[in-house]
Amino acid sequence: MNSEIRKTLEAVKNGELSVDDALLAIKKEPFEDIGYAKVDLHRGIRQGAAEVIYGAGKTPEQMVGIIGAMLEHEVKTILITRLSEEKAEKIQKTYPQMDYRKDAKIGTIGQFPAADGLGKIVVATAGTSDIPVAEEAALTAEAHGNEVVRLYDVGVAGLHRLLAHMDEIMSASVIIAIAGMEGALASVIGGLADCPVIAVPTSIGYGASFGGVSALLSMLNSCASGVSVVNIDNGFGAGYLASMINHITEGKKS
Incomplete structure (x- = not known):
């Protein structure tokens, strides 16, 4: 059972919310059709x-229209990925409260939730050039209620x-573990750590790195157990997956 429904049911149990109000909260429209987008309002309930x-x-x-629909339905934290600086400036004319992180190309509206994961998520990069992807991963994890520790420029060189x-x-x-070039960092960390390792290949490197394909193949062929791999430069996917792992509770049913 996901956290939003659990909180609603616990509020009913504690007398903080009536049964009718709880039912209304759960039965709200699952999405809002604004023409060019169908904003998924039940994503929080499902996932x-x-x-x-x-x-x-x-x-x-x-994006202004989508943000407006989400705010109208009281979405507390809105995350926008792969957002250019030019687009961010235009959005901020309507929503000046949006916080824009240029390196990560991420915009956020609303407060980040308190960290309630099982432990800490470590985001490690091989080099300084990998930091933009790392920040996308780190901010994604923080926006989903995780404590993040950043270890930057700790590659095998x-x-x-x-x-x-x-x-x-x-x-x-x-x-x-985020790395370009030959992508060796993921295997090294995978051989040291006793927790899941999510490898993120980046497009950093010279010609034969093929825009991150070399690091991707190295990570996919890692001899270290417990290493999984997401797509090239996909910091968001890694941060989101790490958050899911960090919020899995013992005995949770699918």
Whole structure:
């Protein structure tokens, strides 16, 4: 059972919400059709997290409309990924409260929830050039209620930099390993950590890296157990998956 329905039912149990009000909250329209988009208003009920707006390919006007529908239905935290600075500036004319993070190309409206995951999510990069993808992952995880520890520029070209952070690695609930070039960081961390490792290949590298394909194949062929891989530069996907893992409770039923 996802967190939103659980909170509603607990509020009824504690006398904080009437049965009728709880029923109304659950029965609200599952989506709102605004012509160019059908805003999924039941995403939080089904999955425990609101719909995320993918900014690439959408006009600022379309995103303003989607944001308006979400705010009208009291979505507390709105996350917009792959948002260019130019589009962000136009959106902020209507919603000046939007916080825009240029490196991550992420816009957020509303407060991040308090961290309520099982533990900490570590986001580690091989190099400084991987930070934009790492920040997309880290902010996604934080927007979904997780405590995030950032370990940047700890790649295998200087392995001692990573080994200096063994306490953070060994105490993590989930680790996101982000690397371009040959993508070796994921295998190294996978051989050290006792938690799930999500590998993110990046498009950083010289010609033979083929825009991240080399790192992707290296990560897919990792000899370390417990390493899974998302698509090239997909920091959002890694952050979201890490959040799901970090919120799995013992005995949870599907």
